[in-house]
Amino acid sequence: MIPIRPRRSALYMPGSNARAIEKATTLAADVVIFDLEDAVAPDTKAQAREQVCAAVEAGGYGLRELVIRINALETPWGEADLAAAIAAAPDAILVPKVSSAETLAAVGLRLRKLGAAERTKIWAMIETPLAILRAENIASAARDVDTRLACFVMGTNDLAKDTRARLLPGRAAMLPWLMTALAAARAHGIDILDGVYNNLSDADGFRTECEQGRDCGFDGKTLIHPDQIAAANEIYAPSQQEIESARAIVAAFERPENAGKGAISLNGRMVERLHAEMAKRTLALAEAIAEQAP
Structure with a gap:
């Protein structure tokens, strides 16, 4: 059996927030995702990139899995983000807005060209309508060793925005897309993490959604606040x-x-x-x- 790495809780941390980056060394999250994309304003992206990569290189996070979410390659910051992340050698680089296997092939070429450490894998955000329609094709990129694809991460907020679906309790509109991505991930032997829960004041709702994701077969949940870690760790662990x-x-x-x-x-x-x-x-x-x- 392939060694299992727990990914019950994957906490997004803004790359521009030095205090948050430091605090992550003490949190019980299985995964820390240092975000250079959505959580960072355009005028602070370069600073955030430098700060995050320095933190990853310095270490001090114990057994936590460290992931850097870069900006999309077609943005003004994507190429520099990817090059800096490769040099920092995190456990994984999270690529946003992946809507085709070709995007991952392009990332794979850069990994090889820049001599990326073998330990650094690629995770893909599944957050567009095209990504859902092409989920199996995207997941099949894991068969190409150069892509290093190891995990899908659901971007449910972006999916809701692009489809105009409402994120209501029970996620009836979202479930077919979640399960499509999950089936694609499992068909090609990669992990998959559920999307975030936005209402920080609704602890019961968060638990319910974690339980739903666990029962659907997800490996863990992405989080937006440290207060969500304990419940995710409990629910996604075997009783x-x-x-x-x-x-x-x-x-x-x-x-x-x-x-x-x-x-x-x-x-x-x-x-x-x-x-x-x-x-x-x-x-x-x-x-x-x-x-x-x-």
């Missing part, structure tokens, strides 16, 4: 009951009498080998979360 059930399933299939069986009876229900594989993943995720706990 104790799920861990105990997974252990029982794995142990049952490891018994000599079950070695050649495709399905067995366990505690009154039929369990197949596919459930054993799911159980192993649950245990691997729980172990990975425990290993990075402070």
Whole structure:
């Protein structure tokens, strides 16, 4: 099994806010996304780029996964952002407004040309109507090792803006698009993170949306405030009951009498080998979360 990296909580931090960048060293988020795009005004983008890259190079973030969201390549800042991010060597570079596999191929060419560190992967924002319509094609870029595509990140606010869909409780209008992107990601073996929840005063609504994303199959949720971290970490982690059930399933299939069986009876229900594989993943995720706990 490919090693699992917990991505339950992915917190956006404005690249222009030095205090926020420093504070991120103490937060319990699995992922810190230093944002050079939406959260940064045009006249401070160069300063933010320098500040973020210096922070990533300096380190001090422990086991947190560090991601730099650049501006789109076609903007005045995109090329400089990408070059600086490659030099800083974060865990990943998040590319916005990805609407075709060709965008990722272009990024891949620059990674190779600029000698990007092997550890630096590419994440893609799925936030346009075209991205939804081409989700499988975009996800298939992961088969090209040069693109280094490792994760989709849903940009639900931009999707709502471009489609004029309303972001209402339950996200009925958004769910078909979320699941389309999720199916594409899973078809090509990459992770996928759910979009942000905008109402910081609605803790119950946030929990409900996290639970919805978890049940849909997302790996975690992108966040806009540190107060959202604890709930996301809790909800996207296996519960104790799920861990105990997974252990029982794995142990049952490891018994000599079950070695050649495709399905067995366990505690009154039929369990197949596919459930054993799911159980192993649950245990691997729980172990990975425990290993990075402070």
